[in-house]
Amino acid sequence: MTHYLVLGAGGMLGRKLVAALTGKLTLHDIVPPPAPPGAEVSSSDLSQPGEAERLVAGRPDVIYHLAAIVSGEAEADFEKGYRVNLDGTRHLLEAIRKVGGGYRPRLVFTSSLAVFGAPFPASIPDDFNLTPLSSYGTQKAIGELLVADYTRRGFIDGVGIRLPTICIRPGKPNKAASGFFSGILREPLNGMEAVLPVPETVRHWFASPRAAIGYLLHAGAMDTAALGGRRNLTMPGISATVADEIEALRRAAGDAAVALIRRVADPAVLAIVETWPERFDCTQALALGFKGDADFDEIVRIYQTDELAAG
């Protein structure tokens, strides 16, 4: 039976991943994550000495490292971002290395589009330079480099996956700059008003939560021989404009739903969003068996099926 260690198991993706895994489960987060019966659960600050060692002592076969301080917080609290996102990742890698005795687990590292920074070409290739424009993106880019080097040295069998912006993100509205991409669909689908702070021409790169979990599962099980030395991959996504989102909402829920979107321009949000990537060339990830959403209509349907219908 495969032994999985999931770090950041209490987050949105962590909880969905845990629900999809079959095997022995060790779950960890900064506060105790929800867990299915039989799972081993612990909570602590992974950046503190000894914590990573304790977690890998049981020699899990597959480690999912989803734990991170998010973009806005890493920018607001410089020291905390580096401590959790960089030192935490490094402590984990060092703890694995020091287990020794031929221990070489699969490590799946969730990276981010934030490793890239404008100016961009129309479609960003896999070999595009990492020039993050946030401390969060810098910390994720450093994580990618460490995953590649620790893999090359034989300490782990690592795969870093850069997840698209998750859409439609379930749950309550939040204040993230990217929040409206989900909000303008989620709130109307729940009969509530939503604010759109940017023009409909804004384009971005999306994947459903279901597609993201598929990427995580595939990264944990795939044959990594085909990756060679390049261990970090941009995951498939749907490149869509806000107008594309709105038309998908109209097809799924009609004009009444679309009428719940209120346009309130926010130049501060636009200034952030304008530096984000719009489209990636994911030929490599697709060839390696990562399967994305079919189109934006499917992204909306997945929310209706997995969240609305499931209550």
Place this chain on the structure above:
Amino acid sequence: MTHYLVLGAGGMLGRKLVAALTGKLTLHDIVPPPAPPGAEVSSSDLSQPGEAERLVAGRPDVIYHLAAIVSGEAEADFEKGYRVNLDGTRHLLEAIRKVGGGYRPRLVFTSSLAVFGAPFPASIPDDFNLTPLSSYGTQKAIGELLVADYTRRGFIDGVGIRLPTICIRPGKPNKAASGFFSGILREPLNGMEAVLPVPETVRHWFASPRAAIGYLLHAGAMDTAALGGRRNLTMPGISATVADEIEALRRAAGDAAVALIRRVADPAVLAIVETWPERFDCTQALALGFKGDADFDEIVRIYQTDELAAG
């Protein structure tokens, strides 16, 4: 008077840089570096707590960070490489950040072609991905990311320069895989035999020590506004094959010198060298005022003038 802090002041480039600087000098290395009269000298392990703080307490205007464990040693001693090349750099950046009071020195970070990894396009553009194939290259790539983020956050005014392979490197033969590129010229120019372990078709990217010092001086004095957020640049070089090197030697010192090159194929050296880059597109660095060598003949002449004639 500009106050310069040079870390790694005892190395080949460090010593030449110190000789070229005019101002107040604080020099540091793991062992006491040679110093001109009036310079302040100290030696310690920069990766030890408190050392970086002590060095930046005098608020130097320009900091040259040349201190590093070289490629071969970082590969042979994993922990030492990360401690010196990653932790040392991070301690330095953190020490600068914590000075506070608006302190924002120019920091010149010497990076390396080792941040790049094969496969390469014929000419590597500035926006090519960093996929190092060594721990040294990984540590330098992480340093580049940190320099960019600390600059963006306003803690330093950083410039990272990726130096070409220095040729003709003065001094004694060494066991570095790249050693023969200099050795096949330096030893014959000194009337000694040299071993060539690879075919004459091998191509690489070179700069003279004099050009490298010019890059360091320019990076320390340039207007960084034109760099924007992309703070790390590949420096101009001469793309030359081993055959090009040999013909330059013949023009400078005749057939007798060329006859001192002994061909002894070493597949292990070839295997390493084959993964190295051959040519870069340095449009950006040239536009920013970095001036390289004219051609390989000049590289040979600089050795004859600066090393042989100078004794």
